[in-house]
Amino acid sequence: MISRIVLHICILLVFAPLPLGVINKTKALFAGRVGPPLLQPYYDLARLWRKGFVFSRTTTWVFLAGPVVGLVVPLLASLLIPFGGLAAPISFTGDLILFVYLFGLARFFTAAAALDTGSSFEGMGAVREVTFSCLAEPTLLFGLLVLARGAEKLTLNSLLGPQLFNQWRSDAGASLGLILVCLFVALLVENSRIPFDDPNTHLELTMIHEVMVLDHSGPAFGMILYGAAMKLMVLGGLLVRIALPFQTGSIPLDLLVFLGGMLGLAVLVGVVESTMARLRLPRVPQVLVGTTLLSVFALVLVLR
Amino acid sequence: MMVWLLLVGVFLITTSGVFCLAVSRPPVRERIFCVQIVIGALLCVWPLTTAVAQSGLSLELDWSVPAGRFELGLDALSAVFIAPLLLVVVSGAIYGLRYWPSAEHSENAPKLGLFYGLISGAMILLLLARNSVLFLSAWEVMALSGYFLITTEDHKEDVRKAGFIYLIATHTGTLALFGLFAVINQVSGSGAFPLAGSLTGAGSSLIFLLGLLGFGMKAGLMPLHIWLPGAHAAAPSHASALLSGVMIKTGIYGLVRLTSFFAEIPAWWGWMILVLGAVSGILGVALAIAQHDIKRLLAYHSVENIGIIALGLGLALLGRSYGEPALVLLGLSGCLLHVINHGLFKSLLFMAAGSIIHAVGSRDLDHFGGLLKRQRWTGLFFLGGAVAISGLPPFNGFVSEWLIYLGVFQTLKSTSSALSVALLAAPALALIGGLALACFVKVFGVCFLGTARTEASARAHEAPPTMLWPMAALLLACSWIGLLPFSLRSILEQAVVNWSETTPTLSLGGDLAPLNMISLGGWLLLGLLGLTGWQVQRRSASAPADLGTWGCGFSFPTARMQYTASSFADSLVRLFRFGLWSHRQGGQVDGLFPKSKDFSSHTPDLVLDRGLTPTFSGLAWLFTRLRRIIQNGVAAIYLLYVVLTLVVLLTLVAY
Numbered sequence: 019m020i021s022r023i024v025l026h027i028c029i030l031l032v033f034a035p036l037p038l039g040v041i042n043k044t045k046a047l048f049a050g051r052v053g054p055p056l057l058q059p060y061y062d063l064a065r066l067w068r069k070g071f072v073f074s075r076t077t078t079w080v081f082l083a084g085p086v087v088g089l090v091v092p093l094l095a096s097l098l099i100p101f102g103g104l105a106a107p108i109s110f111t112g113d114l115i116l117f118v119y120l121f122g123l124a125r126f127f128t129a130a131a132a133l134d135t136g137s138s139f140e141g142m143g144a145v146r147e148v149t150f151s152c153l154a155e156p157t158l159l160f161g162l163l164v165l166a167r168g169a170e171k172l173t174l175n176s177l178l179g180p181q182l183f184n185q186w187r188s189d190a191g192a193s194l195g196l197i198l199v200c201l202f203v204a205l206l207v208e209n210s211r212i213p214f215d216d217p218n219t220h221l222e223l224t225m226i227h228e229v230m231v232l233d234h235s236g237p238a239f240g241m242i243l244y245g246a247a248m249k250l251m252v253l254g255g256l257l258v259r260i261a262l263p264f265q266t267g268s269i270p271l272d273l274l275v276f277l278g279g280m281l282g283l284a285v286l287v288g289v290v291e292s293t294m295a296r297l298r299l300p301r302v303p304q305v306l307v308g309t310t311l312l313s314v315f316a317l318v319l320v321l322r
Numbered sequence: 323m324m325v326w327l328l329l330v331g332v333f334l335i336t337t338s339g340v341f342c343l344a345v346s347r348p349p350v351r352e353r354i355f356c357v358q359i360v361i362g363a364l365l366c367v368w369p370l371t372t373a374v375a376q377s378g379l380s381l382e383l384d385w386s387v388p389a390g391r392f393e394l395g396l397d398a399l400s401a402v403f404i405a406p407l408l409l410v411v412v413s414g415a416i417y418g419l420r421y422w423p424s425a426e427h428s429e430n431a432p433k434l435g436l437f438y439g440l441i442s443g444a445m446i447l448l449l450l451a452r453n454s455v456l457f458l459s460a461w462e463v464m465a466l467s468g469y470f471l472i473t474t475e476d477h478k479e480d481v482r483k484a485g486f487i488y489l490i491a492t493h494t495g496t497l498a499l500f501g502l503f504a505v506i507n508q509v510s511g512s513g514a515f516p517l518a519g520s521l522t523g524a525g526s527s528l529i530f531l532l533g534l535l536g537f538g539m540k541a542g543l544m545p546l547h548i549w550l551p552g553a554h555a556a557a558p559s560h561a562s563a564l565l566s567g568v569m570i571k572t573g574i575y576g577l578v579r580l581t582s583f584f585a586e587i588p589a590w591w592g593w594m595i596l597v598l599g600a601v602s603g604i605l606g607v608a609l610a611i612a613q614h615d616i617k618r619l620l621a622y623h624s625v626e627n628i629g630i631i632a633l634g635l636g637l638a639l640l641g642r643s644y645g646e647p648a649l650v651l652l653g654l655s656g657c658l659l660h661v662i663n664h665g666l667f668k669s670l671l672f673m674a675a676g677s678i679i680h681a682v683g684s685r686d687l688d689h690f691g692g693l694l695k696r697q698r699w700t701g702l703f704f705l706g707g708a709v710a711i712s713g714l715p716p717f718n719g720f721v722s723e724w725l726i727y728l729g730v731f732q733t734l735k736s737t738s739s740a741l742s743v744a745l746l747a748a749p750a751l752a753l754i755g756g757l758a759l760a761c762f763v764k765v766f767g768v769c770f771l772g773t774a775r776t777e778a779s780a781r782a783h784e785a786p787p788t789m790l791w792p793m794a795a796l797l798l799a800c801s802w803i804g805l806l807p808f809s810l811r812s813i814l815e816q817a818v819v820n821w822s823e824t825t826p827t828l829s830l831g832g833d834l835a836p837l838n839m840i841s842l843g844g845w846l847l848l849g850l851l852g853l854t855g856w857q858v859q860r861r862s863a864s865a866p867a868d869l870g871t872w873g874c875g876f877s878f879p880t881a882r883m884q885y886t887a888s889s890f891a892d893s894l895v896r897l898f899r900f901g902l903w904s905h906r907q908g909g910q911v912d913g914l915f916p917k918s919k920d921f922s923s924h925t926p927d928l929v930l931d932r933g934l935t936p937t938f939s940g941l942a943w944l945f946t947r948l949r950r951i952i953q954n955g956v957a958a959i960y961l962l963y964v965v966l967t968l969v970v971l972l973t974l975v976a977y
Contacts, residue, residue, distance in 0.1 A: 085858070
């Protein structure tokens with residue numbers, strides 16, 4: 019038991035920044051550049067961790083609480099979600115709601131930390147973050163409801179269990195496809211990727227998440243980046259598991275499929291970012307309402 | 323014996339303000355008042371715990387009032403409502419010592435104390451009453467004391483107006499309740515409350531609708547919430563805490579108790595409450611986001627939370643209609659736990675808001691800013707309350723919302739396809755949660771973070787310990803429920819059994835078991851946060867902290883450049899434009915060198931300001947005109963009226 023928890027956390031901690039490297043490499047390939055090395059996110063984190071903190075005189079302890087919660091929450095949420103064949107260490111009826119609400123906690127503190135600087139840029143980012151994610155949240159829940167209908171249990175372990183394979187081949191396959199699309203959109207919103215947000219520019223008025231963390235520096239900024247990478251991995255894990263529902267029964271093999279799926283997802287995100295422009299801000303809520311409606315269709319399909 | 327102890331406690335609380343009217347020296351008077359309430363509450367605690375552990379307490383006495391005997395009862399269902407009440411009453415009384423001292427408010431402090439005790443005692447009595455006459459008497463005492471609490475500062479115009487609207491609303495509700503209990507008396511044959519599950523179908527729809535009107539008005543369900551925002555904003559903060567945290571729950575208690583009387587529940591009851599709950603939840607929080615007045619904002623959040631509570635109750639009713647015991651258990655436990663939770667964190671938030679108002683002297687959010695540096699503890703307590711009310715782990719709001727979610731998910735397993743429509747409550751709850759989070763990020767950020775927006779805010783001081791300790795106690799209770807939720811498991815299960823005797827007890831065991839895991843999750847979260855926070859704190863201790871926030875090269879930032887409450891809410895308010903209809907004025911700039919421009923936005927209440935007020939002023943105008951025509955002072959015309967009436971009556975008699 020203990021060894022499996024340790025393995026679970028190690029996979030998360032070690033593997034999390036890699037998909038970011040893959041995304042950047044994919045984007046570079048599309049742009050015809052060589053691009054940074056695959057392991058660049060690791061170097062960045064190491065460099066930031068060695069630096070010192072700098073604080074504005076406006077800030078209070080809440081400014082540090084943002085990065086701390088942003089780092090701890092994905093770590094805890096990862097314990098609720100299975101990685102491939104490796105079952106989630108903590109699993110109980112209704113854990114999926116804890117999973118969703120934990121990210122709410124992170125959002126609360128990140129946005130509060132942004133407001134703590136007293137800068138209007140960061141206020142702007144905080145507003146956009148909370149606005150868009152309260153629209154993304156119903157989508158996420160509809161998706162989970164569809165999965166729960168198939169599993170007839172309310173733990174993430176069984177939601178993402180072996181029955182998914184048969185579900186794809188049954189009538190429910192269409193709705194699984196729909197929620198896969200919806201969850202992909204939710205993943206892009208939650209992880210502030212193009213077309214909703216651009217993680218590479220920091221000071222355009224159109225930015226959301228990145229403008230919130232503008233004033234963080236050194237290790238605090240490193241924690242935010244690391245937390246974001248883990249969040250991508252944890253939420254991505256949900257998608258990968260639905261998209262690749264094969265289970266061989268041997269843990270190492272399943273893990274390989276899972277990690278391979280994560281890298282595939284990263285490539286997909288990279289392709290989307292290279293081929294799409296960022297949406298205008300008023301379009302974002304419209305897209306999110308659209309995905310919510312799509313996920314309602316998916317739910318109706320499994321309920322009928 | 324226990325019952326008498328309880329009655330002595332209630333008596334002490336009720337009369338806490340009466341005796342001190344005789345004492346002339348304000349400090350002595352205040353202390354007597356406070357001590358009496360604390361002793362009264364302590365006396366109630368023991369009977370409360372025995373009532374939960376055993377099957378309950380009851381008392382029957384003869385009295386000379388018609389319609390039955392003087393009947394009291396204390397079961398787990400009543401205990402769930404009384405327990406948070408006692409905590410809020412005591413902490414509010416202690417808080418009031420410094421928040422509303424007689425020395426500074428000599429003209430209205432005695433009045434406030436008198437009615438504070440009276441309303442508290444009346445509420446406990448009404449939760450204990452098992453007789454309709456006793457219930458209604460306690461209800462009226464509560465309603466009228468509430469009026470005097472709201473109009474404490476009756477020299478202010480808007481306070482008088484809020485009190486007036488409250489008075490109309492509460493008496494409309496009471497009127498419905500008179501009808502309700504008249505019908506119940508007729509059906510059951512006595513003034514005593516019927517036993518749980520003893521009433522059958524006769525007249526049940528009428529009873530339910532009357533109850534929904536009367537109790538829904540008090541609870542503040544969405545179209546009936548008109549009195550709530552104004553009233554809660556007008557009262558002194560600790561009285562608002564009592565009104566908003568506890569008094570509106572008596573409406574919920576009424577609905578829960580009323581529905582327990584029936585053996586069978588028609589499905590439309592559950593659907594109706596579920597829909598009203600979803601509407602209250604979403605529109606309540608949307609209206610809250612648009613507010614600038616901190617107490618009005620908190621009041622709208624009560625509408626939202628009543629919506630969440632109604633969602634739980636609606637699910638439980640549906641569970642009874644469709645015969646799903648798990649749904650009954652999870653829905654009602656979620657409903658009742660949220661009643662407790664909302665009582666705790668809403669009172670905490672009102673008191674923290676009171677502490678800010680005390681320090682800055684304004685209720686407008688845009689007059690605050692940067693208060694966390696000067697009000698460390700108030701800020702911490704407010705943050706705790708904000709996290710709790712947004713339904714985030716590891717605080718108590720999460721636990722009750724989680725129970726309601728589980729109830730919603732339970733409908734997935736049901737074979738009835740009609741019931742699966744209730745699934746839509748889950749995304750509604752998610753939307754409410756997301757919006758509440760946005761709203762409290764706004765309030766906490768605008769009040770406590772950034773830099774001070776006004777002189778008064780820059781010179782703000784921390785509240786005295788007398789005001790801080792009550793808040794600390796409430797926050798402690800919030801985190802206790804959040805971190806050890808299974809300690810409330812037995813009382814919740816017992817209350818569910820009290821509510822619906824027909825639900826088989828044996829199926830109740832397993833469904834609340836995951837509360838242990840929620841608790842584990844909460845502790846894990848807290849531990850990890852503490853560890854990481856401590857590490858980061860240690861590493862950052864020596865970092866430079868006297869630099870300005872980076873302003874993109876602009877080096878003269880002012881406090882006015884920060885995001886304000888209105889600008890924060892703007893994008894969300896625009897999303898809900900279809901339901902809010904905010905006024906927006908000005909703000910458009912043109913040309914290269916625009917002159918200074920003003921922008922203001924205001925969101926009136928949907929039902930009161932947009933619906934009722936125009937309708938009633940239209941009616942008043944119409945009737946004035948009619949009266950001028952009919953009552954015109956010509957004696958001959960009056961004689962004509964008499965003749966016409968006579969003719970009509972004679973014709974009627976002839977047929």
